[in-house]
Amino acid sequence: MTFRKYLVLAGITVFSTLGDSLLARGMKELGGVSLHDFSGLLFAILNPWVSVGIVLLLAFFASYMSALSWADLTYVLPATSLSYVLVAVVARIRFHEQISPTRWLGIALIAAGVGFVAVGPAVSSVPHNLEHPLNDYPEALSPEAKP
Amino acid sequence: MNDLYAWAAIALITFAATTGDVLLAYSMKRVGDVGEIWKTNGLFAVVSRILTTPTFFLGVLAMAVAFYSLLFGLSWGNLSLVVPASASLTFVANAIAARIFLHERVGRRRWMAALLVATGVALMAV
Numbered sequence: 001m002t003f004r005k006y007l008v009l010a011g012i013t014v015f016s017t018l019g020d021s022l023l024a025r026g027m028k029e030l031g032g033v034s035l036h037d038f039s040g041l042l043f044a045i046l047n048p049w050v051s052v053g054i055v056l057l058l059a060f061f062a063s064y065m066s067a068l069s070w071a072d073l074t075y076v077l078p079a080t081s082l083s084y085v086l087v088a089v090v091a092r093i094r095f096h097e098q099i100s101p102t103r104w105l106g107i108a109l110i111a112a113g114v115g116f117v118a119v120g121p122a123v124s125s126v127p128h129n130l131e132h133p134l135n136d137y138p139e140a141l142s143p144e145a146k147p
Numbered sequence: 148m149n150d151l152y153a154w155a156a157i158a159l160i161t162f163a164a165t166t167g168d169v170l171l172a173y174s175m176k177r178v179g180d181v182g183e184i185w186k187t188n189g190l191f192a193v194v195s196r197i198l199t200t201p202t203f204f205l206g207v208l209a210m211a212v213a214f215y216s217l218l219f220g221l222s223w224g225n226l227s228l229v230v231p232a233s234a235s236l237t238f239v240a241n242a243i244a245a246r247i248f249l250h251e252r253v254g255r256r257r258w259m260a261a262l263l264v265a266t267g268v269a270l271m272a273v
Contacts, residue, residue: 004182065197066182068175073168073245074253077238078260084271106270113263116256124252 001122005070008063012080015060017087022053071122078117081110153224156216160233163213165240169248170206176249177202231272238265 026049044050067076085107091097099107175181178196185193197203220229242261246253253261 065171065175068172069178069181072251073172073249074242074251074257074261076172077168077241078257078264081238081264081268084268088271102270106267109263109267109270111267113260113267116260116263120254120256 005067005122008067009076009079011063012060012067012076013083013086015056015063016080017083017090019053019056019060021087021090022049022056026050026053072124075117075120075122078113082114085110149223153220153229156220156223157229157233157236159216160213160220160229161236161240163209163216164233164237165244167206167209167213168237168241169244170202170209172245172249174200174203174206227272231269235265235268238268 026047027044029049030044030047045054064076064080067080071079088099088103088107092099174197177200178184178193181193184196217229217233220233238261242253242258245251251257
């Protein structure tokens with residue numbers, strides 16, 4: 001794991017959080033879109049919050065794909081679940097929402113889960129194409145990778 | 148009755164999202180380390196390798212199914228039930244599917260992480 005790879009993981013977390021909150025803000029501004037009238041969704045793109053939100057979610061998808069190309073799914077998913085914590089923190093600071101003790105417990109459990117995978121190896125699976133043999137992933141050969 | 152529909156939607160979202168994640172992870176492992184390919188062959192090589200991987204589009208399709216099931220699930224059930232229940236079940240389902248289909252070594256550490264995050268996500272909604 002290089003510094004650049006940690007940056008990609010951080011990108012997944014930040015882009016998905018910001019993208020979702022901008023989309024939510026834009027859609028609230030537009031009011032409810034009827035499930036029977038999808039044309040409303042087409043015009044939603046014209047809303048600046050929605051369009052910036054979509055660009056951020058595209059950035060999220062690009063960094064997610066990049067991470068999956070060099071790390072396990074069971075590493076990437078927990079490692080990027082900090083976005084749930086980030087949403088709560090943004091809600092607390094930006095919107096002054098109260099965070100209940102149960103939510104604090106949830107935040108603590110997610111953080112603990114992230115800690116569990118973060119200290120382990122990022123990749124354990126044998127890549128499917130032979131151009132990238134396991135030798136390219138020295139972490140995978142460490143004893144940590146054994147179940 | 149609405150509860151039954153909501154849980155049916157949750158099951159569908161979990162199934163489609165897990166299928167999508169597994170297919171996308173499989174495709175990207177086939178493509179290879181995107182950073183390395185970019186460095187040696189340029190961005191165009193990265194994009195064309197991804198776009199010539201058929202399972203990538205199946206993954207995107209499964210993600211679209213998950214997204215639309217979420218929309219329909221939200222029209223039947225509460226936001227505070229559908230979103231955390233499906234997100235939290237997807238973490239556990241992904242750990243099982245990654246072990247079976249992607250041959251990832253899901254050791255005790257990874258299991259603990261999946262279960263802790265799944266429980267944490269569920270608690271965030273309470």
